[in-house]
Amino acid sequence: MLDKAGLILDCFAPERESYRLSELCERTGLPKPTAHRLAADLVRLGWLERTGHRYRLGAKLFELGARVPRRRDLREAALPFLQDLFEATRETVHLGVREGLDVVYVERVHGHDALRLPSRIGGSLPLSCTGVGKALLAFSGPELADEVLAHPLRSLTPRSITDPALLRTALEKAQVAGLAYEEEEAAPGVSCIAAPVFARGTVVAALSVAVPRERFSAARLAPAVRTAALGLSRVLRGGPGG
Amino acid sequence: MLDKAGLILDCFAPERESYRLSELCERTGLPKPTAHRLAADLVRLGWLERTGHRYRLGAKLFELGARVPRRRDLREAALPFLQDLFEATRETVHLGVREGLDVVYVERVHGHDALRLPSRIGGSLPLSCTGVGKALLAFSGPELADEVLAHPLRSLTPRSITDPALLRTALEKAQVAGLAYEEEEAAPGVSCIAAPVFARGTVVAALSVAVPRERFSAARLAPAVRTAALGLSRVLRGGPGG
DNA sequence: AAGTTCGTTCCGTGACACGGAACAACGCCG
DNA sequence: CGGCGTTGTTCCGTGTCACGGAACGAACTT
Incomplete structure (x- = not known):
């Protein structure tokens, strides 16, 4: 019943x-x-x-739903950093966590020119084809990546990565750079750069900036997203996570 | 069951x-x-x-909860204006709707210096002792005010309005000004200014700026909150509401 | 060791969830 | 206008499964 x-x-x-x-x-x-x-x-x-x-x-x-502590506390802690990130870039900003083999978006901040994206607060997308998802995947340990790669990779656009080898190298690049990239794999015409958020040594979330392809510039966005992620990680040091 | x-x-x-x-x-x-x-x-x-x-x-x-359309659509439409309002004032910004005799907060935006407030997203407070609540109350027609005044007025702080006559005049002032004020009635040391949001001629929400008493300045805040409320009302013209 | 308080399991009873069938209210097409 | 498909609603007899008192066990206090 x-x-x-x-x-x-x-x-x-x-x-x-x-x-x-x-x-x-x-x-x-x-x-x-x-x-x-x-x-x-x-x-x-x-x-x-x-x-x-x-x-x-x-x-x-x-x-x-708004009272769910795991989500509420993370959102509350993250909001100021998402604000900073939005003000620094004036682009659409995401905060997401992992739920099984999906990313679930916890917060999303944007201005008047909202992009047409598949991401919605409370909605889930495959880890393998979003910036936030890749960041979570790259820093969650090899077992998770293996599990994702064990299934056929889902895709949201024609450019979503479906080749396991390509994903594997993308994750390795992300690991050395501390940043994950995504190019029109979640929505046509939109690229994305994401960074992991840590608490007590493990990834608990990731945040990202999504931007129209023609406006994308790693040099401009990378420092901002990295700064925000580090700031949030510092605040979460002893806080939520698991 | x-x-x-x-x-x-x-x-x-x-x-x-x-x-x-x-x-x-x-x-x-x-x-x-x-x-x-x-x-x-x-x-x-x-x-x-x-x-x-x-x-x-x-x-x-x-x-x-994040998928509830009535809330999600309003939040999505309002977010850019809440951003504007936050950037203009750099103070804590609220968006709330009426639910019975309470205000329910739908969104709340703040920076690193979050105020200690009783308002939480998804949480409800009495209409009579918050800025958002007063704005909703002042523009929802006289029947609602009568109903609120029929019950004894709840209070959150020693300065919450409990005298029906005082509330009545406060609402009248709000009606002529197009803005509602609140002074340490929801949280000690915090004042608030709020404006109603309309769609199809009726109030559907209200937004507010909450600020430490010593920093409060109507001259500074009033235009910003009024602008945001009008902008949102314009976007909602044919949209949500009821 | 005796006493609390709490979580968990058991199990016989009875309320109430269940869903097939019949009914009612539309909208569609000839 | 009348027959037909679809959809929402109501009825009601049957069987199930939710119910909660009682008993048990674990953990903690005195």
């Missing part, structure tokens, strides 16, 4: 924002009356909202 | 970040075996996390 409620909520994963009852049924495999009753219960709890015949995620979930 | 799960998750409302099983029992009124089984189920779903004998909210909830 909790599991079925979870199935329903998990339907809302992508950017589709509202669903009809019949859509929930076919995506969860639940019979109609069951989904109907469950959805009604979820609405009563404020976890779903209903307008007409469409269901969407409810405000109560936002409030609960 | 869903309700009981909701009870458990609602325990985590305040800033206490982790609870033991027995604490969950006494706060929910659930018998021990029931809470135990439910907590285990929630852990399995990723909605709770368990370390040793302590439970905390799980990462899955963060991801779900």
Whole structure:
């Protein structure tokens, strides 16, 4: 019963924002009356909202989600550095953590000219095709890289790396440079530079700057992203992590 | 059963970040075996996390909460203006919406010198003792003000307004000025100036700048916060709201 | 060693979740 | 206008699984 409620909520994963009852049924495999009753219960709890015949995620979930300590503390500690990074570069800035073989974005700061990116707060993307993901991957130890490379590499654009050997060398380069690069592998026309964030000696997050290809300049961005990552790492020295 | 799960998750409302099983029992009124089984189920779903004998909210909830469209869209639209406002003032900036008789904070931007404030993203405070709350209250029509004034006014500090007449005149001043003020009513030593955000003719949010009392200057802050609120209102013209 | 407090497991009972079936409300097409 | 597919809603008998008292074990206190 909790599991079925979870199935329903998990339907809302992508950017589709509202669903009809019949859509929930076919995506969860639940019979109609069951989904109907469950959805009604979820609405009563404020976890779903209903307008007409469409269901969407409810405000109560936002409030609960914002209280998750692991995420909240990291975000709170990181925000000033993300601000610095944004002001220094005036480009779109990301903070992400690893969750299994994906990167989950915890914060995203941008100005009025937001890029069209697949990254969304709370959303996940493959580690192998984002800047933040590569930074996490390069500094998380060889076992993780092996595991990623054991599966076929997913891709988001035609330029996403799908060749294991190429990824392997990209990670090695990142390790020596302390920075990870990504070129139109997550979104066409957008490049990215990322740096790992450490706490107690292990990577706990990574932050990145995403910028239109034509405006990309490693010389300009590298020091800024490196500075921000080091500053955050220093603050986290004894703090969150695992 | 869903309700009981909701009870458990609602325990985590305040800033206490982790609870033991027995604490969950006494706060929910659930018998021990029931809470135990439910907590285990929630852990399995990723909605709770368990370390040793302590439970905390799980990462899955963060991801779900970040997808709530009503909040996400507003935050996304507002972020560039919050950035502008922060850069113009270099003070702590808030974005909040109304939820019943409370304000819920949707975003909060600050630099390295974060103020010690009771406001937290996803957290709620009484409308009557915060800048954002007063702005929402002053421009939401008289029925809402009447309803707030029908209850005894809650307070967060000794200087929180508890006299209905005082609040009434404060709201009237806010209405003519287009700005709401707050002086150490939410946190000692912190003052605040706030402006309403409109979409389709009704208030949908408010944003504010909070600043240490000694640094407060209406002349400096008022134009900045007004500009940001108007800019956001313009972007939202046909967008979210309700 | 005796006493608390807490987490965990067991298990018989009964409430309530379950979902097939039937119904109702639209929208579509001929 | 009438037949048809689709979708949301309600009913209700069946069976399951959530329920929680009781008992157990571990850890800590006095």
